Amino acid sequence: MMVKIIRLTLLAGKQLVRHRTRTLLTLLGVSCGMFLFTTVRAMQSTLDSATRIGAADTTLVVYRENRFCPETSRLPEYYADEMRGLPGVREVIPVKITVNNCGASLDVVVFRGVPPQTLLRYAPDIVLLDGSYETWQQTDDGALIGRLFAEKRGLRVGDAFEGAGVRVIVCGIIESPHAQDNQVAYVHLPFLQLASKRGLGIVTQFNVRVDAIEQLESVASAIDERFRHEADPTYTQPEKAFFAQAAGEMIDLVSFTRWIGYASVLAVLGLIGNAIMLIVRGRVRENAILQTLGYPPVAILYLVLSEGAWLGAAGGGIGVGLVALFLNWRKPTFGNEGQIVALLPDAPTLVIGLALALALGLLASLWPALVASQKPIVESLRS
Amino acid sequence: MTTSHDYPLIRCKGLTKHYRKGRQTVTPLSALDLDVPRGEFLALMGPSGSGKTTLLNLIAGIDRPSEGILEFDRHEIGGLSRGRLARWRAAHVGYIFQLYHLIPVLTAFENVEIPLLLSGLSRRERRERVENALALVGLADRMHHVPSELSGGQEQRVAIARALVTDPPLLVADEPTGDLDRESAASVLALLQQFSAEFGKTIVMVTHDPRCADAAERTLHLEKGKLLEAEEAL
Numbered sequence: 001m002m003v004k005i006i007r008l009t010l011l012a013g014k015q016l017v018r019h020r021t022r023t024l025l026t027l028l029g030v031s032c033g034m035f036l037f038t039t040v041r042a043m044q045s046t047l048d049s050a051t052r053i054g055a056a057d058t059t060l061v062v063y064r065e066n067r068f069c070p071e072t073s074r075l076p077e078y079y080a081d082e083m084r085g086l087p088g089v090r091e092v093i094p095v096k097i098t099v100n101n102c103g104a105s106l107d108v109v110v111f112r113g114v115p116p117q118t119l120l121r122y123a124p125d126i127v128l129l130d131g132s133y134e135t136w137q138q139t140d141d142g143a144l145i146g147r148l149f150a151e152k153r154g155l156r157v158g159d160a161f162e163g164a165g166v167r168v169i170v171c172g173i174i175e176s177p178h179a180q181d182n183q184v185a186y187v188h189l190p191f192l193q194l195a196s197k198r199g200l201g202i203v204t205q206f207n208v209r210v211d212a213i214e215q216l217e218s219v220a221s222a223i224d225e226r227f228r229h230e231a232d233p234t235y236t237q238p239e240k241a242f243f244a245q246a247a248g249e250m251i252d253l254v255s256f257t258r259w260i261g262y263a264s265v266l267a268v269l270g271l272i273g274n275a276i277m278l279i280v281r282g283r284v285r286e287n288a289i290l291q292t293l294g295y296p297p298v299a300i301l302y303l304v305l306s307e308g309a310w311l312g313a314a315g316g317g318i319g320v321g322l323v324a325l326f327l328n329w330r331k332p333t334f335g336n337e338g339q340i341v342a343l344l345p346d347a348p349t350l351v352i353g354l355a356l357a358l359a360l361g362l363l364a365s366l367w368p369a370l371v372a373s374q375k376p377i378v379e380s381l382r383s
Numbered sequence: 384m385t386t387s388h389d390y391p392l393i394r395c396k397g398l399t400k401h402y403r404k405g406r407q408t409v410t411p412l413s414a415l416d417l418d419v420p421r422g423e424f425l426a427l428m429g430p431s432g433s434g435k436t437t438l439l440n441l442i443a444g445i446d447r448p449s450e451g452i453l454e455f456d457r458h459e460i461g462g463l464s465r466g467r468l469a470r471w472r473a474a475h476v477g478y479i480f481q482l483y484h485l486i487p488v489l490t491a492f493e494n495v496e497i498p499l500l501l502s503g504l505s506r507r508e509r510r511e512r513v514e515n516a517l518a519l520v521g522l523a524d525r526m527h528h529v530p531s532e533l534s535g536g537q538e539q540r541v542a543i544a545r546a547l548v549t550d551p552p553l554l555v556a557d558e559p560t561g562d563l564d565r566e567s568a569a570s571v572l573a574l575l576q577q578f579s580a581e582f583g584k585t586i587v588m589v590t591h592d593p594r595c596a597d598a599a600e601r602t603l604h605l606e607k608g609k610l611l612e613a614e615e616a617l
Contacts, residue, residue, distance in 0.1 A: 007500045018488035289484045292445050293498045293545070294473020296466045377445040381480075 008299060012306035019279075023311070026275040030315025030357065031322065033268035038323040038353035040261035042345040043254045050180075050341055051244040051251070058090075058213050060220050061242040062206040065233040068246055070097035070204045075232050077201045083208055086222050088215040093122045094203040096192045100164035108333060108340050109163035110184040111143075113192030113203075119144070122207060123181050131157040131172025140191050142171035146182035148331045148342050166195045183333050183340045207239070247341070250334060265360065268315070273364035276308050280368040287372050288380030297373040304369035305362055312361020313354070320353040390457060391418035392552065392585045393442055397451035400437050400608075411437040413608040414451065421552075424579040424586045426599035434608040435589045436557055442587055443555040444472045455553070473501060477546025481558035483538040485530040491517060491541045492526040498549050516544035520574060536567025543574055554578065556588040560595050572598040 016023045062083070064073035080092045096113035114122050116137045129147060136142040145155060150173045155161055159170045168187055176182055193200050210219045220236035227234045237245065244251060280287075287300050295303075324345050332343045400412040411434040419425055419442075427435040440446040441453060444460055447468070453461040460471060472478075485494045495513045504512070517526050520540040530538050539559060546554055556575065560568035576598055578584040588599060596602045604611040 004501055011500060015488060285484065286486055291469060292472065292478045294469055295501065296469035298466065299501060378440055
């Protein structure tokens with residue numbers, strides 16, 4: 001049985017390959033549709049993983065109340081000492097963030113200034129790919145830059161670059177499982193405070209690590225309560241919730257793109273359906289001949305379904321493959337309020353794209369396949 | 384006592400076919416009785432609309448009778464389901480069309496191989512069978528040509544190889560020389576005669592052409608869905 005199915009699948013593939021122009025045009029449309037769908041899906045998936053709080057997320061972000069941009073959130077650095085005294089607080093890291101553009105943008109340069117000795121606690125998952133951590137610690141204007149940022153700008157260790165009015169020397173290139181870390185430049189906090197002309201003693205935010213995830217809420221409340229009557233009150237929330245809020249406009253925009261994804265799916269469905277319908281119409285007599293030669297209706301059904309599946313799988317494969325190539329080549333990022341997301345397709349997104357394309361091929365060819373398999377032979381031979 | 388060998392390969396009793404055309408019921412074949420012995424080369428002649436192609440289609444199992452009995456090798460085939468009838472055709476019938484009906488994008492080899500794809504034969508066995516069938520019709524050197532690269536006579540010979548490749552006991556041919564020049568027609572008829580005489584194939588052929596019918600052992604005439612007696616036909 002399996003052997004016969006394979007032979008019929010190959011026969012269907014042969015028919016498509018030898019009707020080259022028609023097949024290529026259909027594949028062009030299908031792959032464009034699946035390219036669009038997979039790109040949108042990659043954006044959704046990237047945002048989803050950036051905003052979903054997991055069990056290991058025990059970090060709070062303390063921001064200036066009613067401020068959303070790193071340029072306007074200014075908090076006194078000495079708040080850190082007071083926070084360290086609150087119950088449940090394990091560590092407090094003051095962070096200064098400088099960006100070239102606070103609004104939604106596809107090309108964001110982000111500098112994160114942290115006390116040099118705290119970097120590995122602030123971002124414990126980073127791995128040094130090139131350069132030296134020690135050199136960075138000893139170089140006031142040194143920067144450790146994310147891999148994607150380095151690749152996108154063609155930067156190597158020893159190079160100097162300037163962004164947002166800050167000029168730094170690349171001391172190392174880092175990689176992290178967290179997308180944001182791969183897109184930023186880590187610099188010394190005092191250096192960034194001076195370079196951005198806000199002065200020493202002012203930071204953008206504090207990253208507060210708590211002992212357990214259950215304490216996130218109580219510690220956040222305690223921090224905000226502590227500074228409620230200060231000149232610079234705070235607003236504290238979990239890191240990913242902070243991201244979701246700060247990048248709210250971007251998330252709304254990306255959420256809207258799901259409709260483009262749905263439209264692409266419908267377009268692919270219609271395209272394959274139309275192609276298969278034309279194939280079946282043009283092959284009424286051929287199918288009757290196959291039946292005359294002993295092919296049962298179910299074999300005709302399977303042949304037509306196979307052609308739809310081939311078109312879906314091949315078009316999907318091309319579209320999804322192009323997405324993977326394109327996103328890895330261009331490494332696009334999008335950001336808002338200093339929060340950036342790297343648009344990288346993950347394996348589940350690619351698999352979903354491929355599986356969906358195959359399913360669309362089968363679905364689109366189901367009705368034409370049923371019609372083709374049920375048509376009486378004699379009537380078809382006369383057509 | 385009738386032995387299995389004496390019993391006709393095809394037996395039609397009261398074979399009738401109706402179909403609806405708009406509001407009318409058309410009866411192209413009416414209460415027809417016919418026996419076709421094993422190994423016979425039979426020609427069916429008659430004017431257009433006489434029911435000869437309908438009879439051929441019933442015998443080939445691509446259509447089903449409305450009434451009557453249609454036996455093949457003592458087995459009633461008129462009542463088989465579409466799926467069973469397809470499997471029966473695959474095993475017992477080779478069909479030769481007037482317009483060859485080869486699949487244009489496939490080579491001669493691939494066209495002939497089509498009926499074998501649903502068999503349990505291995506690739507090597509299929510290749511052997513296809514090459515033998517094409518050699519038998521004299522096209523061993525054309526097996527990798529697509530139909531558009533072949534002449535009409537060659538296309539019909541590929542179609543004959545395709546009908547023969549499963550080694551069916553029955554070959555049915557609907558005007559097999561109707562679209563061929565005289566020389567090609569003669570070569571096709573010679574092949575059919577060879578298959579009947581040498582391989583014992585039972586052949587039922589529909590034709591308009593009396594010269595073509597001369598190649599058969601027996602010729603029957605149909606008119607208005609009924610078989611004519613010999614003297615009527617004359």
